[in-house]
Amino acid sequence: MGQDAIHDLTAAYALNALDAHEEAEYEAHLGRCAGCRGELASFQTTAASLAYAVDAPAPSPALRDRILAQAKVERSNLIEFPRRRWLVPVASGAAAAAAVVAVSLGLWAASLSSSLDDEREARYGQERVLALMADPAAEAFPVNGAQGTLVVASGREGALILQNLKAAPEGKIYEAWVSRDGKEMLRAATFVARGGATVVPLSRPVPAGGLVAVTVEDEPVDEPTGKPIFTADTA
Template structure:
């Protein structure tokens, strides 16, 4: 149940005039903080007010009521209803005396009219709540679809970058072999010497211990190793890591992968797991 559900019930009760004082205070506090519920509450109040107005407008006017009463009196005289003090035996045996239905008639009409109006009001309030909930679900679904679309676009953009990195005219491909720490491990590195974009495809690396991660290094002659990004592998020891070679490291001829703290370090401290054969 969402946090709105109890208050939706309170708003429906309020529109029907059946909300208790304690719940009314709780609802007021919630409406002060929730814009969605304020919108729904206003719709329910408008629905109740519109129905109340229509019920009042349907009540007979004094002129119509007078004409109805006069017609009833005329019918009473025509049927020969006896006057006061005249013996009931003088009336024809097949005539049923009419009673005055004036006040009770209108009370009955208004009573059942009020009941019908309450039923209609309850139905309208329920319909309003259901439509509001449907609208909220649709908004949530649209937001989720937009999020999925944005995620897909981001993934497609990354895939385009990957393809460009490994198929561009300035792409360089290097093979990294496993060391004694991971003799079965291997990797291929593709990077664009012009843009610096790089993609590392690693295979059969050992699982990463907790708090650790693999880190790529760019090593140029006569300079300290330059740090690349950290990455982890899946359950099969595979990894695809995108990186960007720094401008002053694009002449690197040696690339290595070491095991480091998961946040990465500026200088290698861990054991090498992958390295280019040239080293």
């Protein structure tokens, strides 16, 4: 799809009128196009106004209770992961240096899937990675198959910090996965690299002894369709 055609998808995206493939393509484009990000923000505000044009009967009073009860359950289910004995203080390591470079240059891979817009996502990613770097108990693990480091904080929040990763091929995206056992893979990030330093915050905790893998996909998928192009193992 040509660039002009891609820009034209902004309204359809704001109206949620793209199919999965078009959506992935547009989201990959968003990461590279500040103009579209700005336009999308205003279009999403307009689209949300359309919610007001329809009649709004009251939902059942039980809905409020159900939502609040479920929120309470989810809150109490937050799992504390055990700390590991051999902790590599990351603040003095190569990972920290890479992250500082990445922060200062503003080179952040936006995690795009299911986000309202990726600039927000990128900023969130920055905050998360900065918090992660500030954790004196964070651990660093080498990446196999690419230049980079997996950083995992004591709360098991993780980020991939990658050097010189080529941009995803035209029409493709990178997806990062976390896995406890190397079998069941859970999607943790969707990103397109831009060369230089790429920082990918992971949306899921990295289980102790688990691994992180990155695959190349045509669109956001629920499980990897091919072999990882690189991995980082915490075992």
